[in-house]
Amino acid sequence: DQQVKQNSPSLSVQEGRISILNCDYTNSMFDYFLWYKKYPAEGPTFLISISSIKDKNEDGRFTVFLNKSAKHLSLHIVPSQPGDSAVYFCAASGTDNQFYFGTGTSLTVIP
Amino acid sequence: EAQVTQNPRYLITVTGKKLTVTCSQNMNHEYMSWYRQDPGLGLRQIYYSMNVEVTDKGDVPEGYKVSRKEKRNFPLILESPSPNQTSLYFCASSSGFYNSPLHFGNGTRLTVT
Numbered sequence: 335d336q337q338v339k340q341n342s343p344s345l346s347v348q349e350g351r352i353s354i355l356n357c358d359y360t361n362s363m364f365d366y367f368l369w370y371k372k373y374p375a376e377g378p379t380f381l382i383s384i385s386s387i388k389d390k391n392e393d394g395r396f397t398v399f400l401n402k403s404a405k406h407l408s409l410h411i412v413p414s415q416p417g418d419s420a421v422y423f424c425a426a427s428g429t430d431n432q433f434y435f436g437t438g439t440s441l442t443v444i445p
Numbered sequence: 446e447a448q449v450t451q452n453p454r455y456l457i458t459v460t461g462k463k464l465t466v467t468c469s470q471n472m473n474h475e476y477m478s479w480y481r482q483d484p485g486l487g488l489r490q491i492y493y494s495m496n497v498e499v500t501d502k503g504d505v506p507e508g509y510k511v512s513r514k515e516k517r518n519f520p521l522i523l524e525s526p527s528p529n530q531t532s533l534y535f536c537a538s539s540s541g542f543y544n545s546p547l548h549f550g551n552g553t554r555l556t557v558t
Binding site for chain 1: 449476478480485486487488489490493495503535537541543544546547548549550551552
């Protein structure tokens with residue numbers, strides 16, 4: 335059963351606007367959440383993470399928000415750039431030290 | 446440069462012919478794992494290793510074997526590949542410390558005919 339879910343397979347955004355990618359999880363024992371970015375023919379690259387003791391973490395244009403009560407996290411990219419076009423995976427980890435991934439959201443930033 | 450290296454990048458084989466995909470990391474990471482990526486299913490863990498000589502099954506271990514004889518290497522072995530193992534495979538490593546991210550290799554695209 336999928337413990338981490340990304341319900342939007344794809345998203346298109348105009349350059350300069352905000353991209354919001356969403357992720358839901360079911361396991362309340364998860365306490366570390368990550369976003370990865372993946373270009374074709376490359377492996378996923380780590381983008382940003384957040385611990386469950388925080389509700390927001392920012393790194394440049396990328397901000398991750400965590401809502402523990404709703405078991406929901408989101409990635410905001412502002413402003414979006416054409417180079418941000420990629421597949422984004424969210425992942426979660428808990429005390430078992432295993433990483434559980436969502437199915438990915440393909441982001442297209444339109445110039 | 447810190448990296449996870451997988452070989453080969455592309456592999457086409459026939460059903461039943463044993464193959465090995467190699468994975469090596471130069472970051473002195475304790476933790477290593479293998480994932481497969483399939484359309485609509487995301488990344489699913491095959492096997493992982495918390496340390497040398499310690500391996501455990503992930504979510505989809507059937508048909509695969511691994512070994513961890515040295516810290517830097519974590520090969521994935523398909524003893525008798527079948528067409529349903531056609532997939533994109535990723536090796537990953539992590540320091541193993543709490544709240545440390547995974548670092549991925551560039552992937553191996555395997556086709557079994």
